[in-house]
Amino acid sequence: MKSILSYVSILMLVIVLAACRDSNSEPEAGENEEGEPTELVISTWGFAEDFFREEVFAPFEEEHNVKIVLDTGNNAERMSRIEQGSSNVDLIYLSDYYAQQGIETGLFETIDRSNIPNLEDIYDLALAPNGEDYGPAYTIAQFGIAYDPERTDVEISSWEDLWSTELEKDITIPGITTTSGPMFLxxxxxxxxxxxxxxxxxxxxxxxxxxxxVTEYEGTSELVNMFVQGEISAGPIMEMFFADVKESVPSAEFISPEEGGYAVINTINVVKGTENKEVAEEFINWILGEEVQEAAAVAKIDSPVNTTLDLTEEEAEGLTYGSDVIESLISLDMSYVNENNDEWIDRWNREFVQ
Incomplete structure (x- = not known):
């Protein structure tokens, strides 16, 4: 009987020690205390969701033991939800214009760049569009001009050409409250x-x-419709949306103006208060990597910022691609834009409302 009691005592001691060891161990990155996948909430626009689910999110989930949940909407909507505390977002995709607003209102964590080694392989313009403490750009597009040479005798190669008297009542421009409004100003x-x-x-x-x-446009779909209906011959547009014009108006061309196109910069930032900062930074590193950048480029989803890509002419068509193109782009100081934008909007509405 004594030996049985001794055996039971030893067994109980082993169980207690094992429980203590398990309770004191830290969960590894990419899993919670129960060993289940970490839920990573990503705020994004929601376009091309099938592509991102298959080519970007699913491989990251598998490799890092993560479950990705999306919060979708436009820039302003998604920023507002974070400001109001009505979302549990860990990472947010935003244009640099809105990212600057988020920085100024204290919505983002500073990032540890040592956790994002793929930063070494991206264009300088993409490294720190809103400052070294905040997220990089994962794509850079171009704001230039779309025009249909079959509708006008004006050969457009510069911003100045839009002022030609031969284009009377024949162009559209973005409204001042759009992302590209300050660029056109x-x-x-x-x-x-x-x-x-x-x-x-x-x-x-x-x-x-x-x-x-003819009129200002607030959304790219309005510009596309004006081209399709023959209401305009030209208008400033982001290159990423030009394919929609080209599909409906095959004779249309995209022009990078002689004075320079404008850099359309989309960023990704870590949201203040997240419990998943390490995993969030791993995700930023993931989307800057050659594999994801190439997949997005070939699918014509995003223009790449990774300098190691070697795209064919066909793969690069329609993309803002190559160091010569990127280095030619004009980049606005978004801090200055945010500081003055309310005044510009007011003046635009007083002097220039269409």
Whole structure:
């Protein structure tokens, strides 16, 4: 009987020690305390979701023991949910314009760049569009001009060409509240002869453009419809959306203006208060890697920022691709834009509403 009791005592001691050891062990990155996959909530626009699920999210989930949940909507909607505390987002995709607003309102964690080694392989313009403490750009597109040479005798190669008197009531421009609105305002300043932004000259130049404008557009679909219906011959557009114009108007061309196109920068940031910062930084590193960048480029989803890609001419068609193109782009100071945008909107509405 004594030996049986001794055996039972030893067995109980082993069980207790094992329980203590398990309770004191830390869960590994990519799993919670129960060993289940970590839930990583990513806020994004929601376009091309099938592609991202298959080519980006699923491989990351498998490799890092993560379950990705999406929070979708436009920039403003998704930012508002975070500000109101009505979402549990870990990572957020935003244009650099909205990312700057998030930084200024304290919505993001600073990142540890040593956890993102793929930063070594991306363009300088993509490294720190909103400052070294915050997220990189995972794609850079171009804001240029779409035009249909079969509808006009004007050969468009520059921003200045949009001011041609031969284009009277034949173009559209983005509204000032759109992402590209401040870019076009800067283009107007450059057409006026300024190398740095001059607000008065920009608005005066827009006044001179007024006779050529059919209407302003707030969404790219409006611009596409105007091309399809033959209402316009030209209009500024982000290159990423030009395929929609080309599909409906095969004769249309995308022009990178002689003065320079504008960098359309989309970023990814870690949200303040996340419990998954390490995994979030692993995801940022993942989407900057050659494999994901190439898949997105070949599928015509996003223009790549990874400099190690070697795309064929066919693969690169329609993309903002190559160091020569990237280095030619004009990049706005989004801190300056946010500081002045309310004033520009007010002045636009007073002087220039279409």
């Amino acid at each position: 800067d283009a107007a300043s450059r057409v006026a002869g300024n190398s740095t932004f001059n607000e008065d000259d920009a608005f005066e130049q827009l006044g001179e453009l007024n006779p050529n404008i």
